[in-house]
Amino acid sequence: MIVQDYNQHVHTLAFQLPKAGKLCCGDSFFIKTTEEYLICALADGLGSGERANESSAAISSLVEKNDDKDVEDLMKLCNEELRDKRGATVSILKVDFKKREFTYSSVGNIRFILCAPSGTYIYPLPILGYLSGKPQKYRTQTYTYEQGSKFIIHTDGLVLPGIKTLLNKGESVEDLSRQLEEYTKTLNDDLTYIVGQLF
16 A cells, blocks of 8 residues: 655655554554644554554544643653553654654654665664553654655564665655665564655
8 A cells, every 4th residue: 555645745655564464554643744843643553453453543543633732741642542552653754844853753663764865864763662541651762854854663563674775765755665665575573764855
């Protein structure tokens, strides 16, 4: 499944595949682009199949209903939402186009990296663990970004050996997605990635 969203400030492309033998993907994502901001949430439900999807889909739905809130508040709401569910790793990205900055927070093994045209990389480290309704610490960080910066957020079903090189080489989000294709064949796990470029 491929989903694209874009305006004058950003272009995103999301790709998702379920684990081999499963009809239902345990990952879920939500992307919304407005004139003021981009919000992007990615969740990987523990395990695979329907129960994993129940947890991850709850995160997408919650962020969709509360996309005006800041990232720290959203992470707390996501944790509450997963009480009495299987649990999920969760990442939330919010980009403020006017300020040219983005805020990111993650709990678990979802990865994010941004590559700037100047050659610098931003690679926020996530908090280990997963959200399940239990008391949880968060690391929410805000960064400025350069025009033309490219980023990827992906679940652990996508194993990338040279992600920095790949981001540097990709001319566009479609080009990045084409280069990622060879890493989407194993299907040992649910797989989701979101690539984007900020203008």
